[in-house]
Amino acid sequence: MELLGNLGLGLSTALSPENLLFCLIGVVLGTAVGVLPGIGPTATIAMLLPVTFTLEPVTALIMLAGIYYGAQYGGSTTAILINLPGESSAAVTAIDGHEMARNGRAGPALATAAIGSFVAGTFATIVIVLFAPPLARIALTFGSAEFFSLVVLGLIASVALARGSTVKALAMIVLGLLFGTIGQDIYTGTPRFTFGVRELFEGVNFVSVAVGMFGIAEILRNLEDERTRKLVSKAISGLWPTREDFRRIAAPIARGTLLGSALGILPGAGHVLASFGAYSIEKRLSKRKEEFGHGAIEAVASPEAANNAAAQTSFIPLLTLGLPPHPVMALMLGAFIIHGITPGPNVINDEPALFWGLVVSMWVGNLFLVLLNLPLIGIWVRMLMIPYRILFPAIIVFAAIGTFSLGLNAWHVFAIAFFGLLGYALIKLGCEPAPLLLGFVLGPLLEDHLRRALIISRGDLSIFVTRPISAVLLAMAVGAILIAVLPAIRRRREVVFKEEVD
Amino acid sequence: MPEVRRALKDLLAGGIFVALGLAFALGSLDYEIGSPLRMGPGYVPLVLGLLLAGLGVLVIGKGFIAGEGEPIGEVDWRAVILITAALLFFGLTVRGLGVIGALFGAALLAALARSATSALEAVVIAAGLTLLSVVIFIVALQLRLPLIGTWIPV
Numbered sequence: 001m002e003l004l005g006n007l008g009l010g011l012s013t014a015l016s017p018e019n020l021l022f023c024l025i026g027v028v029l030g031t032a033v034g035v036l037p038g039i040g041p042t043a044t045i046a047m048l049l050p051v052t053f054t055l056e057p058v059t060a061l062i063m064l065a066g067i068y069y070g071a072q073y074g075g076s077t078t079a080i081l082i083n084l085p086g087e088s089s090a091a092v093t094a095i096d097g098h099e100m101a102r103n104g105r106a107g108p109a110l111a112t113a114a115i116g117s118f119v120a121g122t123f124a125t126i127v128i129v130l131f132a133p134p135l136a137r138i139a140l141t142f143g144s145a146e147f148f149s150l151v152v153l154g155l156i157a158s159v160a161l162a163r164g165s166t167v168k169a170l171a172m173i174v175l176g177l178l179f180g181t182i183g184q185d186i187y188t189g190t191p192r193f194t195f196g197v198r199e200l201f202e203g204v205n206f207v208s209v210a211v212g213m214f215g216i217a218e219i220l221r222n223l224e225d226e227r228t229r230k231l232v233s234k235a236i237s238g239l240w241p242t243r244e245d246f247r248r249i250a251a252p253i254a255r256g257t258l259l260g261s262a263l264g265i266l267p268g269a270g271h272v273l274a275s276f277g278a279y280s281i282e283k284r285l286s287k288r289k290e291e292f293g294h295g296a297i298e299a300v301a302s303p304e305a306a307n308n309a310a311a312q313t314s315f316i317p318l319l320t321l322g323l324p325p326h327p328v329m330a331l332m333l334g335a336f337i338i339h340g341i342t343p344g345p346n347v348i349n350d351e352p353a354l355f356w357g358l359v360v361s362m363w364v365g366n367l368f369l370v371l372l373n374l375p376l377i378g379i380w381v382r383m384l385m386i387p388y389r390i391l392f393p394a395i396i397v398f399a400a401i402g403t404f405s406l407g408l409n410a411w412h413v414f415a416i417a418f419f420g421l422l423g424y425a426l427i428k429l430g431c432e433p434a435p436l437l438l439g440f441v442l443g444p445l446l447e448d449h450l451r452r453a454l455i456i457s458r459g460d461l462s463i464f465v466t467r468p469i470s471a472v473l474l475a476m477a478v479g480a481i482l483i484a485v486l487p488a489i490r491r492r493r494e495v496v497f498k499e500e501v502d
Numbered sequence: 503m504p505e506v507r508r509a510l511k512d513l514l515a516g517g518i519f520v521a522l523g524l525a526f527a528l529g530s531l532d533y534e535i536g537s538p539l540r541m542g543p544g545y546v547p548l549v550l551g552l553l554l555a556g557l558g559v560l561v562i563g564k565g566f567i568a569g570e571g572e573p574i575g576e577v578d579w580r581a582v583i584l585i586t587a588a589l590l591f592f593g594l595t596v597r598g599l600g601v602i603g604a605l606f607g608a609a610l611l612a613a614l615a616r617s618a619t620s621a622l623e624a625v626v627i628a629a630g631l632t633l634l635s636v637v638i639f640i641v642a643l644q645l646r647l648p649l650i651g652t653w654i655p656v
Contacts, residue, residue, distance in 0.1 A: 051643060167564060168512075171519045171557040178526045178550050185533075185543035192543055193529055216585060223581040223616055389619050390627055393612035396585060397605055397631050398638075400592040405645045413593035417586045424582070428574055429515035447546045459539025 006356050007129065013357025014364050019062050022055065023361050026063035027368045028376075030070020031077075035380045036391060037084045038222050039215070041071040042327045042437075046210035047395070049335060050402040057339035058354045062361040064335055065315075068328055069121065069362070072311050073369050076113045076304055077380050081106060092275040092303040099295035107239035109300050110377060112249055114370045115241075116305035120257040121366030124312030127261045128319075128359050132348065136320040139345035144453035145463050147322075149473035151446045154323045156477045157267040158438055160484040168431045176436035179204060180443020187451065199411040206334040208412050209440050210327065211399045212419025213433040219392045220424045239374055241297070249301035252282050256305030264310030265317060267325040271310035278306035312362060318343050319355065322445070327434045330441040511574055512565025519558030527551030584615035600651030601640065605632040 013019060029051075033044045048067050052060040072090075079090040080097035093113065100109040142150070159169040182193045183203025194200040241249070256278040263274040282302045283292045292299050315332075317323045322344030324330040336343045341351060348355045373380070403412045423433050457463035465471045526547050534542030588611035596604040609628035613619055619627070639645045 054643075165561075165564075167557060167560050168515060171515075171554060171561060174550055174554040174557060175519065175522060178522070178547060178554060181526075181547045181550070187541075188534075188543050190533055190543040192533060192547065193526070216589075220578065220581055220585065224576060224578050389613070389616050389623070390630075392616070393588075393609050393627055394631050394634070396588055396612040397592070397609045397635055400589055400608055401596075401601070401605065401635055401639050401645075401647075404593070404596060405639065405643075405647070408647075410593035410596060413589055413596075417589035417593075420589070421582065421586060426515065426518065428577070429511050429518070430572075431515055450546065451541050454538050454541065459537060461538060 003129065006352065007360065009353055010356030010358075010360035013058060013353045014062065014360035018056075019059050019357065019361060020364070022059050022063040023066045023365050024368055024372075026052075026066025027070040027365050028372065030067035030072075031074040031369070031373060031376075031380065032070075032383055033067075034071030034074025035077050035383045036074075036386065037078050037082060037384065038218060038388070038391070039395065040218075041068060041075060042210060042331065042434075043215040043218065043395075044071040044074075045328055045331050046207050046214065047399055047402060049207050049331065050405050052335070053338060053406065057341060058357050060339060061332070061335065061354065061358055062365075064332060065358060065362055066365045066368075068332075069117075069308065069311060069365055069369065072308060073114070073117055073373060074380070076117075076307075077110060077373075077377075078384065080109045080113065080300070081381065081384060090275075090307070092279045093300055093307070095279070095293060096296050096299035099293065100297065100300065103295050105295065105297075107377075108241040108245055108297065111239055111241050111374060112245070112297055112301050113304040114373055116249065116253045116256065116301045117308040118366050118370040119253050120260060120305040120307075120309035121312055121369075122363055123257045124261050124264070124309040125359060125363040125366075127309075127313055128316055128362070132316050132320050132355075132359075135316065136345040136348045139321050142345070142469065143467070144449040144456065145467050145470045146473065148446065148449040148453055149464055149470040149477070150321060150323060151442050151449065153473045153477040153480070154267045154317070154321075154325070155435070155438060155442060155446075157480045158325065159435055160480040164432050165430060166481075166484040169435045172426070172431050172433070172435040173439040176439025176441075177443040177446065179209065179436075180440045181447065186444070186448060197411065199409050202407070203444075204415050204440075205403065205406060205409075205412045206331065206437075206441055207403050207406060208415035209419050210331055210437055211403060212416045212421075213423035213437060214327070215395055215399055216416060216420025217423035217427055217433065219395060220420070221427065222388065222392070239377070245297055248297055252278075252298040252302035253305045255281060256302035256307075257309045260306030260309030260311075261313045263306070264313035265325070267317070267323070270314060270325060271307050274306040274310040275303035278302040308366075315359075315362070319347060319358075320345055324438065324441065327437045330438050333441055509562075509565030511572065512561050514574075516558040516560070516562035516565065519561060520555045521558075523551045523554030523556075523558055525551070527555065578617075580617055581615040584611050588612040588615070595651070596647070598651045598653040600649050600654065601647045602632060602636065602649050603651065603654075605635050 029048060030044060033039060034041060045067055052063050075090040076093050078084055079094035080101050083094050083098040097109045155173050159166055182200060184191050184201050191201050259278050260274040263270045279299055282298045283289060286298060314325045314329055317325050318329045318332060324333045333343055399416055400413050403416060406412055427433060453463055464474060530544040530547035530551060533544030535544045535548060536542030588608040591611055592604045592608035595607060606628050609631040610624055613624035613627045640647065
């Protein structure tokens with residue numbers, strides 16, 4: 001019954017006119033920017049973050065969450081209409097979704113994505129309601145040693161589950177941790193690596209890092225070879241799926257939702273894994289395997305559901321452990337901190353209205369998505385047609401003025417340029433930017449817990465292995481590294497990521 | 503030197519990691535290191551810097567053993583330089599020229615980063631984006647930024 005009371009509190013928070021309005025604005029804004037080709041959810045959220053900073057904490061976080069699933073949904077729209085997925089999880093949707101669009105069935109493909117997302121979003125919200133409180137109760141017993149080990153596990157697992165070179169990804173994490181040490185030391189107040197620049201005392205802003213690594217670096221890559229974008233806009237008539245379509249997508253949506261809800265909690269590319277996995281499962285179960293790759297509606301329904309369920313449940317580790325499983329959640333963590341709230345097990349008890357309001361608003365936001373996006377599809381198509389020669393300078397000036405406005409600090413803008421160049425170079429050399437951002441955001445947390453744990457243990461490093469929970473977490477981290485490095489498992493992992501795309 | 507070509511990507515990536523790792527480690531020596539019990543501000547950066555340099559060496563080593571061998575590909579230097587210049591220009595002039603001047607200059611530099619965009623087109627794009635940004639950030643979001651900066655006598 002406690003649950004009903006909590007949900008009531010959440011409903012009254014989420015349904016207040018102001019929060020409802022900003023949830024709506026967030027969803028629409030997120031979709032609008034997410035639709036723009038070449039901007040993934042991470043860059044979208046980083047660019048729109050400054051817009052939310054003047055709001056009340058609850059309202060700001062509700063709006064940000066709205067931007068997040070709006071951007072997610074907008075990415076699928078782009079994937080279906082022009083076969084240019086904004087991020088890897090939408091790549092699966094693009095395979096059959098774009099084929100459907102070319103066959104004149106863009107409408108049903110978009111509607112399927114919307115319906116699948118809504119069902120998945122609803123179920124995943126229930127998962128959060130049921131699982132977040134008990135997990136937070138466990139985490140409340142954690143001390144600094146446990147949190148240190150947990151952050152180590154989170155960082156390493158995010159590497160093990162991602163694709164690409166493991167050593168490079170580990171190096172990117174450490175590099176991110178190092179950039180996170182820039183600024184005043186929390187214990188002594190000594191400014192570190194600031195070269196005497198006062199503006200750097202508060203550290204490098206995470207928005208600058210995210211916009212640089214995910215926004216600017218991406219623009220530089222796009223300008224190398226301007227891809228010709230072929231928009232399929234002629235045949236967006238007959239939006240609604242047929243009765244036969246509905247019959248075909250029901251079970252795939254259910255399977256995708258379950259898979260996504262489970263995998264979303266994992267650190268790293270849980271949602272990518274979920275959408276790829278969902279595609280494989282549907283292909284295996286289908287009696288019409290030959291249709292896959294040529295516009296099978298199941299291949300849109302299931303990965304979209306999986307993707308969105310995972311996007312939603314990835315809030316669980318953030319809200320209960322303070323551990324962001326992927327870059328977007330790392331940005332959410334930064335947003336929480338800017339509003340004076342440290343994500344973690346205390347949020348549920350200390351800020352119940354915020355926690356439950358945010359959770360309920362996720363469902364409300366998903367409802368907005370499904371109600372709004374289908375009627376507004378004409379506007380999204382028009383946004384898609386904005387030429388890149390206008391789009392990329394717009395991203396750059398919006399990023400500059402938005403980041404400058406954070407603290408009226410020009411160094412935030414210089415940092416965008418620095419991280420854009422560094423990100424571009426490293427991406428060209430085969431390094432993924434996501435681990436760097438995770439390391440950057442978690443760096444101060446990791447150092448704080450390390451130093452606190454060692455003060456408690458009087459400098460004895462064995463505290464991390466003698467405390468049982470901490471020891472188990474570290475053992476899991478070692479296991480994650482082994483999984484990533486061992487050749488046999490590694491090959492299978494490559495298969496999971498590659499098989500369906502080729 | 504076929505080995506070097508095959509390992510080039512890893513060689514450069516590893517080189518960046520080693521250089522940055524050592525830079526952080528050396529820099530941290532300026533601060534108090536302390537002991538595990540009483541860590542000074544330099545302790546964590548020193549350990550992490552050395553760890554990064556070590557990982558960089560591993561990346562280089564791996565490159566020689568099993569380099570990916572894919573070419574790095576072309577770099578569009580015009581875009582790299584002009585986009586960096588656009589951001590620096592904005593940061594350096596936003597107070598002096600004010601928002602309008604800084605936005606216009608940054609947008610112009612950015613628009614020119616794409617070589618196929620003509621100068622006239624870039625001016626039109628920059629003017630449009632300046633107007634749009636002022637409407638969004640100053641009018642709609644009410645950011646308190648001076649439209650005209652201190653360098654310009656009114």
